[in-house]
Amino acid sequence: MEARIPPKQAASHKQLVELTILYQFSNTMLSTIRLNKLTHLILTALTSDSTRLFERAMLFLRNEKSGVLQGMLGVTRDTAGGLKVVGGKDALSSRWDIDDDAILHQRESAFSKHVRATRIEASAACTIIRRVIHEHRLYALGEDDCPVCESCDFVRRLGIAAFAVAPLIARDKALGIIVVDNPSSNKEIGHDDLHFLQLIANQAGMAVENSMLYNRIEEAHSNLRDARERLVHGERLAAIGEMAANLAHELKNPLITIGGFAGRLVKGLPGTSREHHYAETIVKEIGRLERMLADILAFSRKPTICYSACDAGDILMDCFAGCATTLEDHCVSLATSFEDGPWPILGDAHQLKQVFLNLMLNACEAMPDGGSLHVTLKKVSLDKKCILVSIQDSGGGMPADMLPKIFTPFFTTKPHGTGLGLAIVNRILQNHGGRIEARNEGRGAVFTVTLPQVETQ
Incomplete structure (x- = not known):
């Protein structure tokens, strides 16, 4: 014969269990500031065997601008097994935790994927969801009430019958909703369950907002750090550029004088004499130094861009004609892969030609014993429509530590040169709203240039 627990004692025991869960939940909400882990802890606490509150729980966060509720996570009784008690020995100091393996298991479950694929549009949300968001109060629907929600996509998608919805509120704003149900047992969600859900949702709302604010502060701090680094880098480059420009100006005049006299010697000396050879070497080296000074002066000046509508394919064809002799001298074969044009861009055709010529000539220098140069031109859709040009050589690539x-x-990396060629290329592309990336691929290096595409009339 079973011993019967007096009703008063049973009620006290139930109240003790509920208070223990609330204490542990409260301590848990204070244990992490990471939103991802927080959502797993909230939903696991609502569904695990240790609490046995609900069989499924879903969390949707609201986009403040669009009002769309985006599914973030779904947890079931079967996937909520990773919850463990840590901390103190009593309820006042203990809390729940969940390990990374359990988080991954929950996130990759079929149910969670369904939830994450669900978006509840503000205009298409059922009446109950809209009331939860606007009235900031919990609602529950029995199975007989669910025809009211049949038009709601998430009800159909997730196979929901009777359910309860609680808002996540912080500072009088609805951050999202928690949806719970009991599809396996069809256990009714009673008044006590709703009261408990409301208490948990209230604490979860504040914890979620704290996590969001923390993430925004981290993002702002990261942006400030990046801006400071760019400012310091810019100031350093400005100082180097000014110094280099002054030095270049001081060197330019004597170099012109030396080059002029050396040129006269070349013309006046017998072609077979040793002195003629020496004078030719001086003229050649003076020419190299003048080109280096021109690079330094070009880098130190603020560039003027003459924007006009141009075609990336036409610019590349001009570059092929301009470097044809160099390709032939280096025994480099040229292959092209152009998708159907046109390839309209807005920019300074002269500067963009300088970009592609620089990259092609660098590729030739990387293949002193000959090789192949492959140029690809195509349209792509990234965050916007773009024109993509890739220039690939077979010159052996670059050391991985030098790529950044x-x-x-x-x-x-060259024994000669200023190291400004690619820096100038990068700056030209940034001024055009584009970017350049470099990587090793196959037997050589690939430089990929991306430029914004403009719409043709």
């Missing part, structure tokens, strides 16, 4: 530095001013 190659667009840094004055960095060079």
